[in-house]
Amino acid sequence: MKQVKWLWNQMKGYRARYVFSVVVLMIPIIMQLQNPIISQMIVDQVILKIPEYKGDMQELIDRLIRLLAWMVSLMVIRTIVWRFGIVSIERCGQRFLYDFKKKMFHKLQNLDRGFYKRNETGDLMTRLTSDAEMGKHGIVALLRGFMECFTLYIATTVYMFSKDVTLTLGLMVFTPIIFVVTFRFSKTARPYYMRLREKLSRMNSNAQENIEANRVIKAFAREDYEKRKFRERNEDFRQANIKASFVWLRFYPAIEGFSQALPIVVLVMGGIFLMNGRITAGTFLAFNSLCWTLAAPMRNMGMLVNDTQRFMASIDKLIELDAAEPTVSNKEGELVETDKLEGRIEFRDVSVKLEHTDVLEHVTFTIQPGETVALMGPTGSGKTTMINCINRFIDVTGGAVLIDDIDVRDYDLDVLRKNIGIANQDVFLFSDTINRNIAFGNSTLPSNQIERVARLARADFIWRMQNSFDTMIGERGTGLSGGQKQRLALARAIAINPSILILDDTTSAVDMNTESEIRDNLLEMSGNATKILIAQRYFSAMKADRIFILDHGHIIETGTHKELLRQGGYYQEIYLLQRGVSSLEEDEADRRSLSDDATDATARRTEVRANG
Ligand SMILES: Nc1ncnc2c1ncn2[C@@H]1O[C@H](COP(=O)(O)OP(=O)(O)O)[C@@H](O)[C@H]1O
Ligand SMILES: [Mg+2]
Structure with missing residues (x-):
């Protein structure tokens, strides 16, 4: 029962209160026996005694009043104790919800991309809401329910044994059968509830994604398709619910039937014993009205087991979330003590493998503090992956990334990331x-x-x-x-005010004029930040101290704008393409015909040409 153990571990700080509440709540359960017992006393000690007290009834009336007073006061006490217990156990349940959600929220902050790729938001929300509620239900209702069944059953049999052993044994014949049926039921129901839980989470994920993507859906006029998709998920959930309910219905008649058999046993066996004079009329009455306290636990057991299956399916999901660990975290042992980084970045033979593909291979370079490097390359060449290694969104699988000559894995993650300003692609x-x-x-x-x-x-x-x-x-x-x-x-x-500023294609949607202004602003920016700018346009990269060209996870060109133009590789190709000329000579002629400060106009013209 790892689920129960897990719940118990979560309840640190209020376990004593919880145990106390469960025990207190057993008192009113046992006290339920008071009415049949007092009724039996009234029959045996008052009603059946009437013929003996011819005329003077005062003593009998006093006895009756005393017994009734007992009955009423016990009822009041029972209600008070019950209320106290319920409030107390409900507090434990709420405390669990609060603590668990807090803990999971902290956890979700630390988990990284790999985790979020594996788990859909809708599913995570299901865990934080309905699964967590199920955990609370386990604490507040399930365990208590089982305890109640057990206590009521034991208390009743103990009382019954004290009255008549044979009759009690006659009633108890049915118990093992009902336990077997209930056990069979629990085994059968489990997979149904796990499926039900999956369907719920799928439906939630679908709704959540749909809400987030509503603009795309409208743009493509896919509302009907989305409605159909949701209807299918909703229908799946409904079907799973119906199937799960039917499992219960399959077993219900058996459990119900055996519970209904108890009053018949009392009528037949008890009737014969009563006629034989073996038991008193009061005892017969008590057995008759106590039948339900034997039957109820049996019947409730079935429902509780049903609930337990639901509970287990949810708790498994909670345990899974609780056990999730980030792949990137602070290393064990001493971390480098520093607040402000200088900003020297070194890639030392860095390789990165993501899901069996080599995204970066043996990349080596050093960027000095304050230097500005532009990073260019075709989409999918590994640019984003490369910068993700600097602030440890991912960890390298070979080699090392060093900042100020210290491996990034030796820094406290918070310190590292607080020093790196990043503007992501999306x-x-x-x-x-x-x-x-x-x-x-x-x-x-x-x-x-x-x-x-x-x-x-x-x-x-x-x-x-x-x-x-x-x-x-x-x-x-x-x-x-x-x-x-x-x-x-x-x-x-x-x-x-970062030591390292990383811009991943941050000006792609900005017009060229604004882009050039931003670029100049960044270059003149006060402070000595090291800057890495990922760019698609030569225009954003040309003023950088150095330009790196990345292709298929390798750096294939490095140098200044002028150097790379002369080299005649990828950079020159991009440059000519974006200028809309076929050679550097043509470009030279083109330029000469325009004044220097018309550069932006050329660029704009090129843009128009490039866009057709
Ligand atoms: N989390 C990931 N799992 C598997 N492959 C990935 C992951 N992230 C990126 N890739 C792959 O790595 C390659 C480089 O991606 P990326 O660094 O985003 O390229 P760029 O930013 O240069 O366009 C791509 O082929 C991409 O499919
Ligand atoms: Mg990218």
Whole structure:
């Protein structure tokens, strides 16, 4: 029962309270026997005694009142104890939900790309919501339910044995049969509930993806297709639910039938014993009304086992999430103590294998602090992978990445990442104000600094917005253009005043004029940040100190703009293509016919030509 053990481990800090609550809740269960017992006493000691007390009934009436008073006060006590126990156990359940969600949220912060690739958001949300609720249900209702069945059953049989052994044994004949049926049921039901859980998570994932992708769906007019897809998932879930319920229904008649047999046994066996004078009328009555306290646990067992299967399927998912570990984490042992990095980056024979393909192979280079390097290459050549090794989004599989001559794996991850400002290829913005999006990595940044970085990133559009920096942006930045989002991401990266600034194709959606301004701003940026700019256009790369060309995971060219043009490789090819000329000579002639400050106009013309 690893599931129970896991739950118990989660309940650190309130285990004693929990055990106490469960025990307290057994008291009202045992007290349920009071009514049949007191009724039996009333029959035997009052009603049957009436013929003996001819005339003077006062003593009998007093006895009756005493017994009834007992009955009522015990009922009141029972209700109070029950209420106290329920509140107490419910608190434990809520505490579990709170602690578990908190712990899992922390965990989700630390898990990395590999994990999120394997697990869909909808499934994770299912774990955090309905699976966690199931865990709480286990704590509050399931264990208690089993304990109640057990306690009620034991208390009843003990009382019954004290009255008449044979009759009790006659009733207990049915117990083993019911246990066998229940056990069979639990084995059969388990796979159904696991399937049910899968269907629920698939349906949730579908809904979640659909909501996120609503713009794409509308653009392609795929609403009907999506509706159909969701209907299918919903139907799958419904069918799984029906199937799971039918398993229970298959076993229900057997369990119910055997429980119903108990009153018959009491009527037949008890009736004969009563006529023989072996038992009193009160005892007969008590057995008759206690039948249900034997039958109820049997019947409830079936339902509890049913619930338990659901519970197990959910808890397995919780355990899995709890056990997930990030592939990238702080190493064991001493970490390098430092706050501010200088920014020297060295790749020493770095290789990266992702899912059996070599994405980077034996890459070696050094970038000095303050240097600006442009990284170019065809899509899929490994550019993003390369920069992902610097801030340890992934770890290299061969060689080492060093910053300031220390392996990145020796730094505290937080320190490392706080020193690296990064603007990713696919920009993610939070549904929050522009202010807070820019200051995301440094929430104490004063507003004049926020404005400064916004200006550096040429995010002038902010000043034209209605609420300027206090403008709320929609989820993932809806309401902003691609270029605007990129400039906010850039401002956010600069705002942490990083030692290393990495821009992954950050100006691809920005017009050429703005791009050249951003480029110049970055080059003149105060501070001595090392910059790596991934670019598609020669135009963004040409002013860098050095340009690296990456192809199929190898660096095939390095040098300045001029050097690479002369080399006549990939860079020259890109350059000529983007200039719209066939050779460097033609380009030279083309240039001479234009004045120097018309460069941007040429570039714009080229852009038009390139786009047809
Ligand atoms: N998580 C991953 N698992 C497997 N392959 C990956 C993963 N990420 C990237 N790749 C592969 O690695 C190669 C390089 O990808 P990437 O570094 O994103 O290229 P670039 O940024 O140059 O376009 C691609 O072929 C891509 O399919
Ligand atoms: Mg990329």
